[in-house]
C-alpha cells in the first residue's frame with residue numbers, strides 16, 4: 001500500500017509538472033497505413049507518449065502492406081518483401097518483443113544468368129563467393145565489399161542517435177548527420193560512377209552488381225549509390241525472415257499497442273486549430289460511407305504519389321500548400337508459379353543436374369529479374385527444398401506481368417500462377433530533392449526516407465525517427481532535433 005501511495009504521489013507530481021508547462025500529452029494520434037512503417041510508428045509513438053494516447057491506424061488494404069503472403073497448394077509464401085539483413089536491429093527487437101522466431105534458412109545456391117549462359121555460378125552458399133569472384137574479377141570485389149561496409153558502418157550510427165532521443169526533420173539532415181556530404185553526394189551520384197571511382201571494374205558492375213540491383217530494386221547501376229550500397233549489403237549472406245510470415249510483425253505490433261485499426265481509405269487531411277495548436281481533421285471512406293475525426297498528430301506511413309489523379313489523399317487548408325509530392329514508384333510483379341522449371345532455358349537439359357535455387361539476371365533484355373525456388377513461411381524440422389525435377393513453387397519477379405509465352409519459356413508445365421502487383425520502390429531519379437519528414441507542425445510523412453533507400457528496416461528506422469520528432473516537437477525539446485556533430489555529442493552523453 002505504502003509503495004502504491006508513493007508511486008501515485010510521484011505520478012501526480014509528474015503530471016502536475018507536465019500540466020504546469022502546458023505540456024499535456026496528445027489526446028489522439030492518427031497513422032495512415034499499416035505496413036511496417038505504420039505499425040512500427042504506432043508502437044514507438046506509444047512508447048514515447050504512454051499508453052493513454054488513443055491511436056487510430058487507417059488501412060485501406062491489408063495489414064502488412066508490402067509484407068504479404070499468398071497461399072499456394074495449402075502453404076503460405078512471401079509475395080512481398082522476403083528477407084532482411086542480419087543487422088536489422090529494429091526488426092530484431094520487434095521479433096524479441098513479439099515472441100516471434102527467425103525462419104530457418106534452407107541452403108540453396110545462386111547463379112547469374114546473362115541471356116545466353118550463366119555468367120557466374122555460386123560454389124558455396126552465398127552470392128559473393130570469395131574464390132570465384134577473386135578468380136573472375138580480381139581485386140574489384142574486395143573494393144566493393146569495403147565500399148559497402150563503410151556505408152553500413154556509418155548508417156548504423158542512427159541506432160545510437162535514436163537511443164539518445166535525437167530526431168531529424170528531413171532526409172537530408174538525417175543523412176548528413178550519419179555520413180556528412182559523402183552520403184548526400186551518394187544520393188545524387190550513380191552506383192556505377194561511385195564504384196568505378198573506387199576501382200571496381202565495369203565488367204564486375206555489369207555482371208554482378210547490376211544483377212543484385214535488378215533483384216532487389218528492379219533498377220540498374222544508374223540508380224543512386226546510397227540506395228545501391230544498402231541493397232548490395234543484403235547480397236552478402238546472413239539474411240533472415242520471420243517464421244509464419246514477415247507480416248506477423250505488423251499485426252503483432254498493432255496488437256501490442258492496442259491500436260484501433262480502421263479499415264478505410266483516408267481521402268484528406270485538413271488543418272484546423274484549437275487554442276493556438278494545430279488540429280488535423282482526417283477524412284476517410286469506409287464501406288459504410290464517409291467519416292472524419294480530429295487528431296493532434298498525424299503520420300502518413302505510405303508513399304505519397306505524384307499528383308491528384310493517382311491518389312485520393314489531399315491536404316487542405318495549409319499555407320503554403322503541401323505540394324512536395326513529386327516522384328513515382330517502380331512497378332514490380334511477383335508471380336508464384338507452382339510447376340516444373342524448364343532448366344533447358346538455362347543450359348541444363350537434364351533437370352536433375354540443375355543445381356540452383358536462385359537465378360539472378362544481368363541487364364540483357366530479360367523479361368524477368370529473378371527466379372527463386374522458395375520455401376513456405378512455416379517450415380518443419382524435416383523440411384527439404386524441392387529438387388528441380390520436382391514440381392516446386394517458384395517466385396518470379398518481373399517488371400510487367402508474365403505473358404503466357406514467357407511462362408512457357410521458364411516452365412515445362414505448371415499447375416497454377418498467382419501474382420501480386422506492387423508499386424515496389426521509388427523510381428530513383430524521378431525526383432530531384434530529398435523530401436522532408438515534417439509536412440507541418442505535427443503532420444509527418446514517414447515514407448520520405450524511402451527516397452534514400454527502400455527496405456523494411458529503413459522504414460523501421462524512419463518510424464523511430466518520426467516518433468521521436470513528434471515527441472521532441474510536442475514537448476519543445478528542440479535540442480534533440482537536427483543537431484550537428486552528433487557523433488561527438490553521444491560520446492560525451494551518458
Ligand SMILES: Cc1cc2nc3c(=O)[nH]c(=O)nc-3n(C[C@H](O)[C@H](O)[C@H](O)COP(=O)(O)OP(=O)(O)OC[C@H]3O[C@@H](n4cnc5c(N)ncnc54)[C@H](O)[C@@H]3O)c2cc1C
Pocket residue numbers: 032033034035036037038058059060061062063064065066067079080081082083084264265266267301302303313332334422423424425447454455456457459
Ligand atoms: C516485391 C518486393 C520485394 C521486396 N523485397 C524486400 C526485401 O527482401 N527486404 C526488404 O527489406 N525490403 C523489401 N522490399 C521493400 C519493402 O517491402 C518496403 O520497403 C516496406 O515494406 C515498406 O513499408 P511501408 O510501411 O513504408 O509501406 P507499405 O508496406 O506500402 O504500407 C503502406 C500502407 O498504407 C496503406 N495506404 C496507402 N494509402 C492509404 C490511404 N489513403 N488510406 C489508408 N491506407 C492507405 C497501403 O494499403 C499499405 O498497406 C520489397 C518490396 C517489394 C514490393
Ligand SMILES: *[C@@H]1O[C@H](CO)[C@@H](O)[C@H](O)[C@H]1NC(C)=O
Pocket residue numbers: 181182185
Ligand atoms: C560532395 O560534393 C560536394 C559538391 O560537389 C563536394 O564539395 C564535397 O567534397 C563532396 N563530398 C565528398 C565527401 O566527396
Ligand SMILES: *[C@@H]1O[C@H](CO)[C@@H](O)[C@H](O)[C@H]1NC(C)=O
Pocket residue numbers: 101243244245377378
Ligand atoms: C506458422 O508459424 C506461426 C508463427 O510461429 C504460427 O503461429 C502458426 O501456427 C504456424 N502455422 C502452421 C500451419 O504451422
Ligand SMILES: *[C@@H]1O[C@H](CO)[C@@H](O)[C@H](O)[C@H]1NC(C)=O
Pocket residue numbers: 306307308314
Ligand atoms: C490537387 O488538387 C487541388 C484541389 O483539389 C489543387 O488545388 C492542386 O493544384 C492539385 N495539385 C496538382 C498537382 O494537380
Ligand SMILES: *[C@@H]1O[C@H](CO)[C@@H](O)[C@H](O)[C@H]1NC(C)=O
Pocket residue numbers: 309310311312
Ligand atoms: C479515387 O476515388 C475514386 C472514386 O472514389 C476511385 O474510383 C479511384 O479508384 C480512387 N483512386 C485511387 C488511386 O485510389
Ligand SMILES: *[C@@H]1O[C@H](CO)[C@@H](O)[C@H](O)[C@H]1NC(C)=O
Pocket residue numbers: 342344345346408409410411412413
Ligand atoms: C524450354 O527452353 C528451351 C531452350 O530455351 C526452349 O527451346 C523450349 O521451348 C522451352 N520450353 C519448353 C516447354 O521446353
